[in-house]
Amino acid sequence: MTPVLEMRGVVGGYVPDLPILHGVTLHVNRGEFVTIIGPNGAGKSTAMKAVAGLVRISDGQVLVDGEEFTNHPTEDMADLGLAFVPQTSNIFGTLTIADNLRLGARSLTKAVAAERIEAAYARFPILRELSRSLAGGLSGGQRQMLAVARALLSAPRIIMLDEPSAGLAPNIVQEVFGLLRGLADEGVAVLMVEQNAKSAMRVSDRTYVLAEGRSRIDGTSEQMLNDPEVKSIYLGDAGRKRT
Amino acid sequence: MTGLLAYSVFFLTIAGIYAIIVMGLNIQWGFTGLFNAGVVGFYAIGAYTCAVLIGPDRTFLFGGFGLPFAGGMLGAVVAAGLAGLVVALVTLRLSEEYLAIATFGIGISVQLVAINAAGLTGGTNGLYGLPRPFWNLTGDVAVFNLVYFAFVLVILGLIWAALARLIRSPWGRLLRAIREDDVAARSLGKSPVRVRIQSFVIGSGIMGLAGALYTGYIGFVSPIDFIPILTFQIWAMLIVGGSGSLLGGVVGSLVIWLVWTGSGTLLSRVAPPELQAQASAVQVILIGLIIVLTILFRPAGLIGEPRAVTPARRGG
Amino acid sequence: MIQAIADGLSTGAIIALGAMGVTLVMGILRFTNFAHAEYLTWGGYMALFVLSATGLEAGSLGPFSLGPGLILAMLVAMVLTVALALIADRLVFHRLRGKVNHITLVFASFGVALIVRYVIHLLFGGSAQYYSNDLRFAWRIGDLASVMPDQVLVFVVTLVVAGGLYTFLRYSALGLAMRAAAENPALSAINGVRFRTILLVTWTIGGALAAMSGVFYGVTVQLRPDVGFQLLLPIFAAAILGGIGNVVGALAGGFIVALVEAVALLWIPSGYKLAIPFIVLLLVLWLRPTGLFRGTSGGAK
Numbered sequence: 001m002t003p004v005l006e007m008r009g010v011v012g013g014y015v016p017d018l019p020i021l022h023g024v025t026l027h028v029n030r031g032e033f034v035t036i037i038g039p040n041g042a043g044k045s046t047a048m049k050a051v052a053g054l055v056r057i058s059d060g061q062v063l064v065d066g067e068e069f070t071n072h073p074t075e076d077m078a079d080l081g082l083a084f085v086p087q088t089s090n091i092f093g094t095l096t097i098a099d100n101l102r103l104g105a106r107s108l109t110k111a112v113a114a115e116r117i118e119a120a121y122a123r124f125p126i127l128r129e130l131s132r133s134l135a136g137g138l139s140g141g142q143r144q145m146l147a148v149a150r151a152l153l154s155a156p157r158i159i160m161l162d163e164p165s166a167g168l169a170p171n172i173v174q175e176v177f178g179l180l181r182g183l184a185d186e187g188v189a190v191l192m193v194e195q196n197a198k199s200a201m202r203v204s205d206r207t208y209v210l211a212e213g214r215s216r217i218d219g220t221s222e223q224m225l226n227d228p229e230v231k232s233i234y235l236g237d238a239g240r241k242r243t
Numbered sequence: 244m245t246g247l248l249a250y251s252v253f254f255l256t257i258a259g260i261y262a263i264i265v266m267g268l269n270i271q272w273g274f275t276g277l278f279n280a281g282v283v284g285f286y287a288i289g290a291y292t293c294a295v296l297i298g299p300d301r302t303f304l305f306g307g308f309g310l311p312f313a314g315g316m317l318g319a320v321v322a323a324g325l326a327g328l329v330v331a332l333v334t335l336r337l338s339e340e341y342l343a344i345a346t347f348g349i350g351i352s353v354q355l356v357a358i359n360a361a362g363l364t365g366g367t368n369g370l371y372g373l374p375r376p377f378w379n380l381t382g383d384v385a386v387f388n389l390v391y392f393a394f395v396l397v398i399l400g401l402i403w404a405a406l407a408r409l410i411r412s413p414w415g416r417l418l419r420a421i422r423e424d425d426v427a428a429r430s431l432g433k434s435p436v437r438v439r440i441q442s443f444v445i446g447s448g449i450m451g452l453a454g455a456l457y458t459g460y461i462g463f464v465s466p467i468d469f470i471p472i473l474t475f476q477i478w479a480m481l482i483v484g485g486s487g488s489l490l491g492g493v494v495g496s497l498v499i500w501l502v503w504t505g506s507g508t509l510l511s512r513v514a515p516p517e518l519q520a521q522a523s524a525v526q527v528i529l530i531g532l533i534i535v536l537t538i539l540f541r542p543a544g545l546i547g548e549p550r551a552v553t554p555a556r557r558g559g
Numbered sequence: 560m561i562q563a564i565a566d567g568l569s570t571g572a573i574i575a576l577g578a579m580g581v582t583l584v585m586g587i588l589r590f591t592n593f594a595h596a597e598y599l600t601w602g603g604y605m606a607l608f609v610l611s612a613t614g615l616e617a618g619s620l621g622p623f624s625l626g627p628g629l630i631l632a633m634l635v636a637m638v639l640t641v642a643l644a645l646i647a648d649r650l651v652f653h654r655l656r657g658k659v660n661h662i663t664l665v666f667a668s669f670g671v672a673l674i675v676r677y678v679i680h681l682l683f684g685g686s687a688q689y690y691s692n693d694l695r696f697a698w699r700i701g702d703l704a705s706v707m708p709d710q711v712l713v714f715v716v717t718l719v720v721a722g723g724l725y726t727f728l729r730y731s732a733l734g735l736a737m738r739a740a741a742e743n744p745a746l747s748a749i750n751g752v753r754f755r756t757i758l759l760v761t762w763t764i765g766g767a768l769a770a771m772s773g774v775f776y777g778v779t780v781q782l783r784p785d786v787g788f789q790l791l792l793p794i795f796a797a798a799i800l801g802g803i804g805n806v807v808g809a810l811a812g813g814f815i816v817a818l819v820e821a822v823a824l825l826w827i828p829s830g831y832k833l834a835i836p837f838i839v840l841l842l843v844l845w846l847r848p849t850g851l852f853r854g855t856s857g858g859a860k
Contacts, residue, residue, distance in 0.1 A: 054745060078751030086746065094742045095735070103739050103750050106732055150750070278662050280593075280669060333845050339662045340591035341844055344795050347593075348837035351792065359830035471788075475673055478666070524680040531673030535651055538667045542659070 002066040003027035004189040005051065005082075005158050010060035012050050019058060020046045022213035028158065028191050033184035035221065037197040037234055038210035044193040045087060047210065048160045052077060052084045064158070079107055083151035087162040087193075090147040093136030097127055097146060100135050104150035113153070120149040123179075141172040148179065158189045165196045177203045197234060201225050209234055252388045254504065259395040260456050262496035265480045266402050266489065267449030273487035274410055275442040276422040277335075278343040281350030282477045285447045287469035288326050288353055289319035289454025294370040294464045295363065304370075305363045312376035316455040323451020324444045326353075331443040336436050350474055357466040369465025376459050391460055398456065402449060403489055418442055472527055476503060479533045485544030494545060502529065560825070562704035567821035568814065569710035569779055572717035575813025576772035577790060578797035579724060579806050580765030586804020587741040587761050589661065593668040594647060595769060596787035596794055597675040598640050602770025603777040603786060604679050605636035607688060617691035622698075622708035624778055629690055633774045640773075641766035647671050648762060672787075680784040687781040690774075713775045720771070721810045724764065728806060733760060741804055789833060793817070796840040802850030811852065815839075 006027040013020040020043045028034045036044050049055040051062050053074040062069045064080065077084065092100050101120060105113035121128035124145045130138070135146055144164055151159055161180070165173040173196065181203045184190045194200035201207050201221040209217040209230060217230060224230050264286055271277040279285075293315035296308050310318070330349055334342040357364045364370065377390045409415050421435045458464050476499060484495020506526050514522035537544060581595050609632035610617060618626020625633075651671055655664050697705040728734035733756075739747040740757045748754065776786055797816045801808025820835045827835070843850065 052749060074745070074748040075751060075753045077749060084749050086749070089743055089746060092739050092742050092746065095738060099735055099738075102732075103735055103747075103752075106736065107751055154751075276660070276662065278665060333841055337844060337848050340665055341799075341848070343591065343593070343662070343665050344792075344799075345837075345841065345844065348792055348834075348840060352834045352837055355831050355834050359828060472673075475669065478669075520685055521681050524677040527677040528674055528681065531670045531677065534670035535667055535674065538659075538663060538670065539651065539654055542663075 001029060003029050003063075004065055005191065006061075006063040006066075007047065007051065008061040008063070010047065010050055010057055010062060012055050012057040012059070013046065014055060016056070016058070020055075020213055021050060021057075023060065023215070024050075024210065024213070025060075025215045026208050026218070028189040030157075030189055031184055031187045032206065033181060033190045033204040034192070035197075035200045035204040035207045036191070036193045036210055037195075037200065037207060038216075039234070042210040043213040044210050045162050046213075048084065048162055048191070048193060049086075051160065052082070078154050078156075081154070081157035083154060083156035083159040085147045085151050085159070085161045085164060087166055091135045091138070091143050091150070093134065095135060096132055097135050097138070098131040100146055100150055101127075101131075101153060104153035107154065116153050116155070120153060124149055140167045141169065144168060144172075144176060148176070152183070156188065158191065159183065160191045162193045163195060164192065165194060165199070173199060198225070249385060249388065252392050254500070256388070256392045256395050256460060258496050258500045259392070259399050260453050260460070261477065261480060261500055262493045263395075263399055263402060263453040263456065264450050264477050265484070265492040265496050266399075266406060267446040267453070268477055268481050269446075269486060269489065269492050270406065270409075270449065271443055271446035272481065273492075274415065274418045274422065275439055276339075277439060277443050277446075278339060279346045279443075279446070280343045280474060281346035281348065281353075282450060282474040283469050283471060284346070284350035284353035284474075285323045285326060285450035286454045286457075286473070287357060289323045289451025290458045290464050290469070291357065291364055291370070291454070292322040292451070293319040293455035293458040294373055297458075298370055298373050304365065312374070312455075312459055315458070316452060319451040319455035319458075320448040321451075323454065324448035327444045327447025328440070331440040335439050335443065350471055354466060354469060354471070357469060365465070367466060369463060369468075371463045371465075373458060373462045373464075375462045395456055395460075398452070399493070402452075403493075406489055414438070414441075472530065475530050475534065476500075479530050479537075482537045482542075482544050483533060485546040488544070488546045491544055491546035498545075499530075499533070502533070560822070561700070563821040563825055564818060565700070565704045565706045565710070567818040569706075569713045570821065571814035571817030572714045573772050573775050573779070573813075574790065574793045574797050574817055575721065575810045576717055576768045576775070577794040578801065578809040578813050579721065580768040581794055582798040582801060582804055582806060582809040583737075583761055584765050585798065587737055587757060590652065590656075591661075591665050591668070591795075592652075593665065593791065594672040594675060595668075595765065596791040597672045597679075598644055598766055598769035598787070599773035599776065599790060600679055600782075600784060600787035601643055601675060601773065602636045602640040602766075603773030603782045604683055604784075605639040605770065606632040606774045606777065607683070607690060607782060609635045610690060617693075619691075619693065622695070623712045624691055624693065624695060624709050625712060629774070629778070632690075633771065636774060637767040637770040640770035641763050643675070644762040644766035644769075645759070647675075648758065676784055676787060683782075683784065685784055687783050688777075689781055690777055707779065709778050713779055716771075717775075717810075720768070721806065724768075724806050737761065792833065792840065793820070793836040796836040796843070799840060799848075800843050800850055802852045805850065805852050808850055808852035812850070815851075 007024050010021050010024045011019050024043065024047045036047065038044050046055055050057050053072050057071050064082065092103065101117050105116060108116065126142060127146060127149060138146060164176050168176065177199060180190050180192065192200060192204065201224060204221045207218065207221045207224045208215055264282060268279060268282055271279050296310045296318045297312055297315040299309060326349065330345050334345045358367055377394065378387055417438055421438055480495040480499040481492055483498055484493065485491030503526060506529055510522035510525055511519065577596060577599055581592065584590055584592050584595065606629065610628060615628035615632065617624060617629040620626050651667050652664060655667060695707055695709065697707050699705045728738060736747065736752045737757055737760065739750065740752055744754065773786065793816050797812035798809050800815060801812030816836050816839055819839055820832065823835050824832060
């Protein structure tokens with residue numbers, strides 16, 4: 001089976017001569033929920049940005065459904081079925097919630113857009129209540145909901161999320177993770193970077209450990225949770241507390 | 244002295260004065276990354292301040308204090324520095340483009356004062372009959388020109404040496420750190436705004452000093468000596484030579500002043516009399532083209548630091 | 560006083576048209592374009608060029624000098640000014656964007672401004688020109704003031720244009736994309752907003768408004784190559800006063816700057832006219848740098 005998303009030995013960074021990624025290899029299959037964990041500065045966020053075309057790839061390949069996607073323009077991503085929720089500034093604070101959603105649905109026909117926005121409101125009733133207020137006024141959890149809701153409007157094949165649990169209360173984290181699990185079960189490929197490693201591994205299918213810009217260890221989340229090396233190095237208190 | 248030699252001395256003296264202005268701009272832009280779109284204003288403030296301080300007493304004018312030339316020079320530095328301080332205080336804590344807009348406004352406002360405040364500046368007639376230093380010592384135009392040229396060279400050399408020292412000092416390193424990365428400099432516990440203000444004021448003061456030298460040389464100031472295009476001639480000198488390089492600034496001053504006077508002479512010979520006004524437009528277009536093309540294709544200028552004109556920001 | 564206010568309103572409209580373009584370019588493209596004021600001059604002269612090249616009369620419409628010929632010429636001038644804005648972007652600004660710090664881009668815009676202003680000087684000469692030599696009669700408002708019909712027209716058209724622009728930004732899909740790009744370019748790209756489209760639309764609006772402003776200046780005052788140079792400070796003062804990216808703010812800012820100027824000139828010698836917007840600008844930067852109408856740095860409303 002061809003993975004929906006595949007990274008092969010990806011090397012790259014913000015500045016040409018200073019790569020942050022030194023060879024990231026991973027894949028996500030249809031309907032699979034994959035987590036990336038690793039220490040701070042390992043290049044987890046950078047790996048996602050490389051897929052999104054926000055970081056220049058100097059070597060290696062990104063494939064989407066087996067097709068070349070290396071250094072693809074960010075602007076085409078949405079139309080090709082890739083959604084990305086960055087860690088910070090992932091909503092438009094100066095726009096209303098309704099406008100944030102309108103923006104996420106901009107490439108859809110009017111009828112489909114209305115239908116999906118309705119579905120998003122059904123999933124997150126609080127967004128409907130606040131639809132006319134500015135998104136900048138939302139709480140952390142509500143922002144994350146809006147960001148995810150907006151990303152889902154285009155009905156993506158792949159959704160990438162950079163630390164969706166950051167700054168959220170534990171019960172909301174479980175809610176967000178549960179939502180992602182549900183998406184994967186519906187057939188979407190979900191790729192998530194998380195500091196909150198243990199909880200993330202409990203809901204996901206497979207896990208990659210990234211360190212110093214390289215894919216180090218990978219396996220099913222269950223194996224990894226019990227792997228002594230992963231346990232001692234990445235799931236210790238030191239690894240979890242760092243932000 | 245033959246005509247050509249006399250002209251050469253005049254040409255080089257003016258180029259030397261411009262090179263001093265370029266030094267002031269180099270401190271601001273080359274070393275600190277501060278944009279000054281009103282260079283001519285600070286230069287004019289220096290020239291007029293000097294003229295008011297050293298000029299003879301006249302009933303219809305304010306000023307005419309008859310101070311010695313050194314007093315005029317000092318006053319010019321202080322006045323231009325103060326003007327720089329006011330602009331810097333208002334704009335330097337804000338985004339960089341506001342400094343560009345505000346300095347542009349200073350350039351225009353100074354010109355308005357020069358034209359309109361006749362009681363202080365002599366209006367469109369300007370201030371004339373000003374004493375020239377070394378004149379009494381020499382009494383001969385040719386000798387005066389040579390002496391004054393040497394004087395300008397000495398001042399230029401002193402400023403050059405002082406700036407070279409300054410940029411190697413810890414303060415100078417801090418300047419460059421701020422130009423490259425505001426946040427990093429702040430983490431060193433230094434206030435970037437304060438250092439920027441200091442740099443801007445020093446640069447403005449140097450421009451004012453150049454103005455005083457001009458007054459002393461010509462013995463006459465009027466608004467037409469301070470037309471807005473001068474700002475961009477100075478800018479062209481800086482970036483063609485290479486911003487961030489003191490030597491580059493001097494080389495650029497010579498090159499651009501040569502291009503300016505050369506193209507002027509050429510155009511006035513080639514263009515028919517009825518098109519003379521249009522011909523001078525070509526000169527300005529040339530300056531505009533030099534600026535744009537240098538930024539696009541040779542950002543380091545002839546000699547400058549490779550990254551000086553265009554310090555790239557990480558992550559775009 | 561009443562006369563000063565009446566004159567201020569038509570000058571304010573001209574400043575506002577320039578300021579609305581500047582504020583959009585500053586808010587959305589994050590670029591302080593000092594060549595923008597020269598686009599006004601260019602627009603004014605292009606209309607003159609169209610009239611003289613086609614031999615059309617500016618004509619008149621009732622009491623207004625904006626006749627069919629001049630309206631046609633203005634439309635062509637708008638297209639030619641958008642073309643100039645796009646060419647300057649392609650040849651200069653686009654090559655620098657993202658590669659150099661943004662103040663170098665500002666510097667380049669000064670270079671472009673010099674080139675544009677003096678090319679106009681070269682092509683059309685330095686003396687004042689008019690679209691039409693017909694005499695117009697002023698309307699008297701009681702004994703208080705007299706206004707030219709054209710001044711009223713300029714004021715009204717500007718309000719209509721500003722209303723249209725506001726509606727476009729507020730309600731259209733493209734306007735939404737522009738507001739999104741203004742706040743967060745990376746996130747809007749992730750959402751599929753194309754920067755090239757935003758760039759094109761922003762310059763089109765800015766260039767078209769600039770040309771309109773230049774023609775209005777030519778109609779109510781006169782055309783000179785230094786029109787843009789004279790209007791640069793008022794335009795930026797209005798844009799900053801209104802809050803960067805805020806179109807309605809820029810409109811209000813234009814009127815405020817012009818009214819302050821008109822009223823101040825009752826006491827201040829007219830030679831200092833150009834310094835007044837500069838003083839307004841310094842006061843705004845000193846007291847309220849975000850503008851009176853809560854501009855979002857990098858935002859569009």
